[in-house]
Amino acid sequence: MVSFRRIWRFLWFEDSPASWIVSIVLAFLIVKFIIYPVIGLVLGTGFPIVAVVSESMQHKADCSGDCDTYRICGEGVDQGGFYSLNEYWSVCGEWYENREITRGEFMEFPFKNGFNKGDIMILIGKEAKDIKVGDVVVFDGNLNYPIIHRAVAKWQKEETYYFETKGDNNGMPSGSESEIHEDKLLGKAVIRLPLLGWVKIWFSSAAEFIIGGIK
Secondary structure (H helix, E strand, O other): OOOHHHHHHHHHOOOOHHHHHHHHHHHHHHHHHHHHHHHHHHHOOOOOEEEOOOOOOOOEEEEEOOOOEEEEOOEEEOOOEEOOHHHHHHHHHHHHHOOOOOHHHHHOOOOOOOOOOOOEEEEEOOOHHHOOOOOEEEEOOOOOOOEEEEEEEEEEEOOEEEEEEEOOOOOOOOHHHOOEEHHHEEEEEEEEEOOOOHHHHHHHHHHHHHHHHHO
């Protein structure tokens, strides 16, 4: 019979590949099934920590085609790279102003400068009635992963709240974002941890590559 002392020594003191593998797997299980649910319970959401896996909230103009044209929020521009808030508004501001969101109001929005692929976002659970236009929310968009975008409209119909959302770097919202039922909301972003999500993205990409290879 294996004693607790031998297991403890194997995990903490034995410097072998098997010990390292078991320790990593054990740490993953503890984080996933104990720590993560406890954090979620405290913050009031089943998704307390999410990694940003797309560039839809970046204030950055990327090249398209042969890179003669860069695009940000669906608009063609001459200058690539990250944009300051003033530069972003000069290109993208008309869309918000047409929806009665002024530059001054946008300046007061959380994460007004957007955030990047690879960032970690900390979420809290919020009732739909407490979500405001400008808040960054995570919702179930019927994809393989939740979507994190900015609420740009909110209305109530028959005692139920609905939202329209948009990625800061996207053009017109897609059809799935034009009328989001309050039951689809998973949380509101409150804290950004830059770049820490790349670990998850790299592991997920590696797993997809391996699975793809098996197929």
